[in-house]
Amino acid sequence: MGRLTVFACQALSIAAALLGWEAAVRGGVVDPLFVPAPSAVLGVLAGTVPETLPRLGDTLVKTFLGYALAVCVGVPAGLVLGSRPAAHAVAMPYVVALYGIPKILILPWIALIFGIGLSTAALSAAVFAIFPVVVLVAAGTRDVDPALVTVAVSMGANRVQIARKILLPAVLPSVLTAMRVAVVFALLGALLAEMLAGNRGIGFQMQRTALAFRAPELFAITAIVSVLSISVVLFLEHLNRRLGRWR
Amino acid sequence: MRVWCWRAAVLLAALLLWEGAARMLNPILYVGPSRLPSALGRVLATRDLPPLSGHVWLTLGEITAAYALAVAGGLWVGFLLGLRKTLGRIYEPLLAALYAVPSVVWYPSLMLFLGLGPASKIAFGVLLGFFPVTLSVLAGIRQVPDTLVVVAVSMGAGRWTLFRKVMLPAMASTMVGGLRSGLALSVVGVLVGELLGARAGLGYVINYAYGLMMTAEYAALVVLVAAAVLLLDGVGSVIEGRVKRWAG
Numbered sequence: 001m002g003r004l005t006v007f008a009c010q011a012l013s014i015a016a017a018l019l020g021w022e023a024a025v026r027g028g029v030v031d032p033l034f035v036p037a038p039s040a041v042l043g044v045l046a047g048t049v050p051e052t053l054p055r056l057g058d059t060l061v062k063t064f065l066g067y068a069l070a071v072c073v074g075v076p077a078g079l080v081l082g083s084r085p086a087a088h089a090v091a092m093p094y095v096v097a098l099y100g101i102p103k104i105l106i107l108p109w110i111a112l113i114f115g116i117g118l119s120t121a122a123l124s125a126a127v128f129a130i131f132p133v134v135v136l137v138a139a140g141t142r143d144v145d146p147a148l149v150t151v152a153v154s155m156g157a158n159r160v161q162i163a164r165k166i167l168l169p170a171v172l173p174s175v176l177t178a179m180r181v182a183v184v185f186a187l188l189g190a191l192l193a194e195m196l197a198g199n200r201g202i203g204f205q206m207q208r209t210a211l212a213f214r215a216p217e218l219f220a221i222t223a224i225v226s227v228l229s230i231s232v233v234l235f236l237e238h239l240n241r242r243l244g245r246w247r
Numbered sequence: 248m249r250v251w252c253w254r255a256a257v258l259l260a261a262l263l264l265w266e267g268a269a270r271m272l273n274p275i276l277y278v279g280p281s282r283l284p285s286a287l288g289r290v291l292a293t294r295d296l297p298p299l300s301g302h303v304w305l306t307l308g309e310i311t312a313a314y315a316l317a318v319a320g321g322l323w324v325g326f327l328l329g330l331r332k333t334l335g336r337i338y339e340p341l342l343a344a345l346y347a348v349p350s351v352v353w354y355p356s357l358m359l360f361l362g363l364g365p366a367s368k369i370a371f372g373v374l375l376g377f378f379p380v381t382l383s384v385l386a387g388i389r390q391v392p393d394t395l396v397v398v399a400v401s402m403g404a405g406r407w408t409l410f411r412k413v414m415l416p417a418m419a420s421t422m423v424g425g426l427r428s429g430l431a432l433s434v435v436g437v438l439v440g441e442l443l444g445a446r447a448g449l450g451y452v453i454n455y456a457y458g459l460m461m462t463a464e465y466a467a468l469v470v471l472v473a474a475a476v477l478l479l480d481g482v483g484s485v486i487e488g489r490v491k492r493w494a495g
Binding site for chain 1: 253
């Protein structure tokens with residue numbers, strides 16, 4: 001089966017799902033008060049965009065701040081934990097445990113201290129993103145083949161050469177993977193903080209739209225955010241493949 | 248042995264730092280570890296708080312329902328898409344795209360559709376738990392060596408024997424990892440749902456304590472829930488280790 005056929009089947013499936021949904025609403029199977037028809041969502045989409053885009057920008061700024069913090073702290077921490085077995089043995093169980101605890105539990109506390117503004121959402125994004133970064137980078141660093149380093153040393157390579165020629169190419173893929181995974185985690189953290197304790201941003205807007213029973217607008221916003229995050233992830237995957245070819 | 252001493256030292260240092268910082272700062276916002284036991288006592292005696300046991304049982308019930316549905320749905324979709332290659336090629340990219348959306352985006356719609364009761368929490372737990380289970384089944388099926396399947400079939404293995412003796416051992420370690428992350432995410436889904444809007448359940452009690460600025464009680468509840476989650480995940484990791492040893 002060619003790529004085009006697969007693509008056509010995907011498009012047809014989505015179209016069929018949307019048509020079935022539309023028919024279910026029109027036929028009275030589901031109440032349009034709670035689940036609006038796709039046509040109704042499309043109708044409000046154009047009107048929702050001007051209101052949504054600035055809020056989305058607001059959320060993305062918070063996401064980016066938290067993401068940058070998580071990467072700047074998480075990557076060095078992962079490198080240290082991965083390259084020093086003693087530190088790994090002592091600290092890793094705690095990192096894994098913190099990774100496993102649902103972060104939503106401490107969000108109210110962060111909101112209590114930092115209020116309902118930018119810093120809470122950015123910090124929440126960082127808290128969500130940092131643990132996967134540390135775990136992935138540490139695992140990647142540990143997997144560097146020690147034989148390569150031994151051979152390089154025995155052939156007279158100095159520290160800078162080892163770092164540049166062996167460690168960097170070996171660690172880079174896991175750092176890139178971590179940076180890619182962290183984007184979605186950071187966005188999740190920012191959105192969740194806005195939903196729980198926000199007065200701006202897209203998460204707050206979604207929560208308020210839901211509580212006001214404005215279902216078509218809610219679905220339109222959900223669609224906008226979904227399309228945005230899917231395109232970001234696809235773009236990063238594309239970038240990753242390009243980088244992989246370059247290596 | 249020395250590693251354990253160091254770990255204990257790190258934990259102790261963290262607790263001391265936390266205690267020292269909390270003593271210097273505003274006691275309403277920062278609760279030191281020394282204040283946790285008494286707060287835990289107050290929480291368990293349910294003074295000023297809604298009685299706890301009913302909420303705990305409700306949350307556990309929601310988690311059980313969500314995880315059971317996520318596993319059933321995830322295994323079904325995973326095997327369907329994994330074994331029927333055509334379906335897999337069409338629908339796996341769509342699933343992966345949906346997985347790239349931050350899950351909490353779906354929660355307001357679920358809340359609108361299913362209300363503030365347990366149904367929306369269970370649905371969100373199912374949604375979160377479903378993806379890792381499905382994706383791990385798909386990844387596991389890809390790990391089954393084709394040659395083994397061909398050899399087994401040529402030796403006259405039936406469908407069930409093929410599944411039980413060839414596919415399952417090859418898939419087991421990946422699949423059990425997915426089942427474990429699915430459980431963790433189902434728990435997160437239910438807790439997030441309860442914290443974002445509920446009238447009952449553990450998340451509701453946490454929100455209640457936080458809303459009344461009962462910070463010590465809030466902190467005690469958070470530590471309690473976090474410990475329970477870690478315990479559950481610990482059990483999961485033991486089971487995962489067993490299965491991995493069985494699969495070799």
